[in-house]
Amino acid sequence: xxxxxxxxxxxxxxxxxxxxxxxxxAPAPEYTGKQVDVLFLHDTHSHLNSFLTVENGxxxxxxxxxxxxxxxxxxxxENPDTLILDAxxxxxxxxxxxxxxxxxxxxRMLGALECDVTTLGNHEFDYRSSGLAGAxxxxxxxxxxxxxxxxxxxxxxxxxxxxxxxxQRLLKNAFEAYGMKNYTVLTKGNVKIAVLGVFGEDxxxxxxxxxxxxxDIKEAAAKTIKEIREKEDVDMIVCVSHSGTxxxxxxxxxxxxxxxxxxxxxxxxxxxxxxxxxPLLYGSTYIVSCGSYxxxxxxxxxxxxxxxxxxxxxxxxxxxxxxxxxxAEAQEKIDSLMEKVDSSYLSQFGYTRDQVLARNTVKFSTSxxxxxxxxxxxxxxxxADAFAFAVDNADDSxxxxxxxxxxxxxxxxxxxxxxxxxVEDVFNAYSLGxxxxxxxxxPLISIYLTGAELKTGAEIDASVSDFMPSARLYLxxxxxxxxxxxxxxxxxxxxxxxxxxxxxxxxxxxxxYRIVCDxxxxxxxxxxxxxxxxxLSVQPKFADGTxxxxxxxxxxxxxxxxxxxxxxxxxxxxSLEDTDGDGISDIPKYYAGTQGRKIVEDxxxxxxxxxxxxxxxxxxxxxxxxxxxxxxxxxxFIIKVVKKVMRRRKN
Numbered sequence: 001x002x003x004x005x006x007x008x009x010x011x012x013x014x015x016x017x018x019x020x021x022x023x024x025x026a027p028a029p030e031y032t033g034k035q036v037d038v039l040f041l042h043d044t045h046s047h048l049n050s051f052l053t054v055e056n057g058x059x060x061x062x063x064x065x066x067x068x069x070x071x072x073x074x075x076x077x078e079n080p081d082t083l084i085l086d087a088x089x090x091x092x093x094x095x096x097x098x099x100x101x102x103x104x105x106x107x108r109m110l111g112a113l114e115c116d117v118t119t120l121g122n123h124e125f126d127y128r129s130s131g132l133a134g135a136x137x138x139x140x141x142x143x144x145x146x147x148x149x150x151x152x153x154x155x156x157x158x159x160x161x162x163x164x165x166x167x168q169r170l171l172k173n174a175f176e177a178y179g180m181k182n183y184t185v186l187t188k189g190n191v192k193i194a195v196l197g198v199f200g201e202d203x204x205x206x207x208x209x210x211x212x213x214x215x216d217i218k219e220a221a222a223k224t225i226k227e228i229r230e231k232e233d234v235d236m237i238v239c240v241s242h243s244g245t246x247x248x249x250x251x252x253x254x255x256x257x258x259x260x261x262x263x264x265x266x267x268x269x270x271x272x273x274x275x276x277x278x279p280l281l282y283g284s285t286y287i288v289s290c291g292s293y294x295x296x297x298x299x300x301x302x303x304x305x306x307x308x309x310x311x312x313x314x315x316x317x318x319x320x321x322x323x324x325x326x327x328a329e330a331q332e333k334i335d336s337l338m339e340k341v342d343s344s345y346l347s348q349f350g351y352t353r354d355q356v357l358a359r360n361t362v363k364f365s366t367s368x369x370x371x372x373x374x375x376x377x378x379x380x381x382x383x384a385d386a387f388a389f390a391v392d393n394a395d396d397s398x399x400x401x402x403x404x405x406x407x408x409x410x411x412x413x414x415x416x417x418x419x420x421x422x423v424e425d426v427f428n429a430y431s432l433g434x435x436x437x438x439x440x441x442x443p444l445i446s447i448y449l450t451g452a453e454l455k456t457g458a459e460i461d462a463s464v465s466d467f468m469p470s471a472r473l474y475l476x477x478x479x480x481x482x483x484x485x486x487x488x489x490x491x492x493x494x495x496x497x498x499x500x501x502x503x504x505x506x507x508x509x510x511x512x513y514r515i516v517c518d519x520x521x522x523x524x525x526x527x528x529x530x531x532x533x534x535x536l537s538v539q540p541k542f543a544d545g546t547x548x549x550x551x552x553x554x555x556x557x558x559x560x561x562x563x564x565x566x567x568x569x570x571x572x573x574x575s576l577e578d579t580d581g582d583g584i585s586d587i588p589k590y591y592a593g594t595q596g597r598k599i600v601e602d603x604x605x606x607x608x609x610x611x612x613x614x615x616x617x618x619x620x621x622x623x624x625x626x627x628x629x630x631x632x633x634x635x636x637f638i639i640k641v642v643k644k645v646m647r648r649r650k651n
Contacts, residue, residue, distance in 0.1 A: 029305040034235055035313075036191050037082045037301050039075060041068075041115075042242075042270030043292035044086070045093025045123065045413070046100070048109050048334045050322065051293070051428060052417045054366050059417040062319075063294040065109050066326030066334060071297055071318055072113055073327065081188040084114055085195065086147065087270030088242035089121030091135070093293065093413050095353055095427045096337055098345040098440040101131035104139035104146075105337040111145035112330055116186055118147040119197030121242040121270060122207035127434045129167035129211055133174035140178055149175075150197035150240065152182035153220030155213040167211040182224050185232050191304075194234040196224050200243025200253045203271050206410075206470070208523040217243055217253065218260040225263045236265050236302075236310055244272030245280070245287065258282040265310045266302070275317065284309040290317050345440065346423065349567055353424040358573040358585040362592045364416050367429070370409035371469045374484070376598035378591045379415050380474020383407045383430065383569060387444060388476045390568030391516045394558040400543060402446075403497070403513040404454065404477040408521050410470025411442070411565070421587075423570055430566045433520055436552045441564035442518040445554040447540035449515050451507040454478065455495050456538055461598070462491035471524070474598075478507075481599040486609055493601065493612050512545060518565040522551040 050064035075082045090106040091097050099105055110118055124132055139146045159168055183196035198217040204210060214220075225237060243253035254269040259282050267287045269276075275291035279300075290298030296317040302310045342352050365377035387405035414429045433442030449457070461473040462482035480495040497505040507513075522540060540548040548554055556563045576585035601608070 029311065032304045032306065032308075034191050034304040035301065036188055036193065036236065036310075037075065037079045038085065038238075038266070038299070039072060039082055040085045040087070040268045040288065040290060040298040040300075041294060042087035042240075042268060042289065043089045043121070043273050044106070044294045045089055045292065046091050046097040046106055046431075047094055047293040048096050048105065048337070049094070050320075050326075051094070051414070052419075052425070054364070054415050054417055057363070059419070061322050064320060064326060065113060065294065066328075066331035067320050067324040068294060068297050069113055069327035069330040070324050071320075075299070076114070079189075081191075083186065083188050083193060083238075084116050085238065085240055085268050086110055086115050086118040087121075087240045087268040088119045088197075088199075089123045089270060090118060091121075092123035092126050092433075093428065093431050095341050095345070095424050095431075096334075097431065098341055099337065100440075101127045101134035102138060102344075103337065103340065104135040104142065107135065107139040107146045108142055108144040109330075109334065109337075110147050111139075112333060114145075115147040117184060117195045117197075117240060118149055119151050119240045119242055119270075120149070120199060122199075122203040122210070123432070125207045125210040126432060127440070128209045129171050130438075131434060133170050136174040136178040146178075148184045148195075149178055149180045150183050150195055151180060151199055152196050152224040153198050153215040153217050155215045158213050165211060171212065183228060185228075185234060191236060192232070192234045193236045193238055194225075194228045194232055195238045195240060196221060196228070197240045198243060198257070200241065200271060202244060202251070202253065203242050208520070217241070218257055221257060221261045221264065225261065229263075235304060235308070237263055238266045238268070239264050240268045240270070242270045245269055245274050245276075245289065246272060254287050255280065255282065258285040258287055261285075268298075277317065279312055279315055286310075286312055288315065294320055296320060348439070349564075349570075351423045351570065353422065353427075355423045356420045356584055357423060357426060357570055358421045358576055358587055359582075360416055360418050360421050360587040362416075362587050362589070363418070364591070366415045367409075367412045370412050370472060370474065374465065374472065375600050376594045376596075377474060378594060379412065380407050380409070381476065381595060381597060382572075382587075382591050383412065384474050384476035386569040386572035387516050387518075387565070389572045389575070390563055391444060391446065391556055393571075394556060394563055400514045402477065402516050404475060404515050406457070406515060406517040406521060407474040408470060408517070408524070409465075409472035409474070410524075411518055411520055416587075420584075421573060426570045426573065427566045430569055433518070433565075435519065435562045435564070436555060437562050439562065439564075441562075441566050442520050443555045443562035444516055444565055444568060445519050445522050445551060446556050447515050447517075447522065447548060447551075447554050448512040448543055448545070449538055449541065450509060451511050451513060452509040453538040454507055454513055454515075455492065455509075458482070458492045458495050459489060463488050476597075479597050479599075481601050483601050483603055483608055485602055485604050490613060493608075512541065512543070514543070516556070519551065519555065522554065525551075 047063045048065045050061050052061050091100050096105045183194050186193050198221055199214055200217055204214055241254050245254050246252040254267050262283045264285050269287050269289045273292040274289040276289040280287040288298055290296040296319055299316050299318055300312055301314040303313050304310050365379040370377055370380055384405040384407045388402040391402050411432055413431050434440050435443040458480040465472040478497055481493050482491040483493055499505055574585055579586045
């Protein structure tokens, strides 16, 4: 019996444990011999020059297109057919953007990097339709090489059915003149590559001056790829996407794109400023990101396998540091563009880009901290103080002192390192936008809100900014405490103002208070209202309480000129006390710490969770109670119906 059992058991063990290890493993993929090298950028935001910033608590000099040009030259020496891509937001972030609409320096420098293809990001619309059209036309008229531009989800059909507006027609003409297409096909060695571009939903939400309508990126990409398959014989499909990734899977647009449109081989993901140390992979679709401001150059190599799909053989992010010798020709081109910035833009304000405004020994928070760490930050404090100072000292102020100055995290682009703070450093820290005067730089605006609306503003920061980090608020003139563990829309537990001596002043709900912020903040009030489903809304008003219909009517001027946000900061720094007598202002130690402007009191104690309920608490609890009543009524109804059916069956 044992012999029979062993004879039966031995083949069984071999079949179960040995054969799978030796003979049934999945075969290694077969390579077709086609290979492509890719270098990529996104969210460079006009950072053509290297810049001094703070990372991990250290002052570091990063980036620079001349340094990137050196790396690209090396890559091209090894493989002349290297594909170079950019995923948008190439503009808005440094002084060179001030000639974006007249000289297109960013597009021309992408051309100098031999970038093959780019797309549009939300910040390309910051200078409004005329600014973007001007940049595209200037790029072509310059005669310099510029990248191809692709974008497949502009909804021209809907706009044309509704009748194109003047701005929409202006952009359409500029796109046609530049040669923008839904996709383009490139040949790199023995590989034919189709590159399409998409512009995401969150990008549109972050572009309040964009007049275009867009289709869903998944639907538009699928439709475009179908057209590519029908018309082109390509080996690879790449998407340059200004949509981004997100920790919240439901909001991670490029991940959703990869899942919905599996035909895409590679997605260069811009917009969210993400740094992906390793690619994301969904099916056979890779998603890559290299971070913002040209801090890194993304590099990867892909090989085609049997069946036509591609695998990444090598992926790395190349840090752009001072150790890389800058390309002399590229730097000379950048320098000539910056000289034009001095002569055509900064001269209007009486500044030069290298002018030292103040010396700094304070360790400031970074702009990323303002997004990611929900608390008070000294960088936000000094910027808000600068706004209040500038308006209170403007010659044609309306006579009412500033009660509250507000700085949203979404407008702060960089921080201040230790050492000299120059005009260029200040502009880089608060660089966005253009005014109604057509001059780059968001102007400051003056609006009036009731005390009740001021408290709502504090609740917007406490409750909404976790869902919309660009709406985090940094303040001058007001103090509040909040508990992140409390019920949403009821997180603020205290809100008050102080006088010059630091004494507490209660906020009067019906009184009007003067608020100063930048134009972008005023334009984005509607977005905040949408995120809170209309519950948290404020109505900007003039001093007499009249509602402001056009937020540009609230722009502050001095000597007939708009007060620009960045210039307000520059003027404030220049006005600070010279403590060491060297003729240059010094950042006061006051900013080394915090001033209790935003206090986080995270507590789960019952008393802390329910104290000081506001009107929103009662609204939410009423809605919950109503829902519970409806559920109970539904259950009672179902029970009655079931009993009735059971009685019928018994009868």
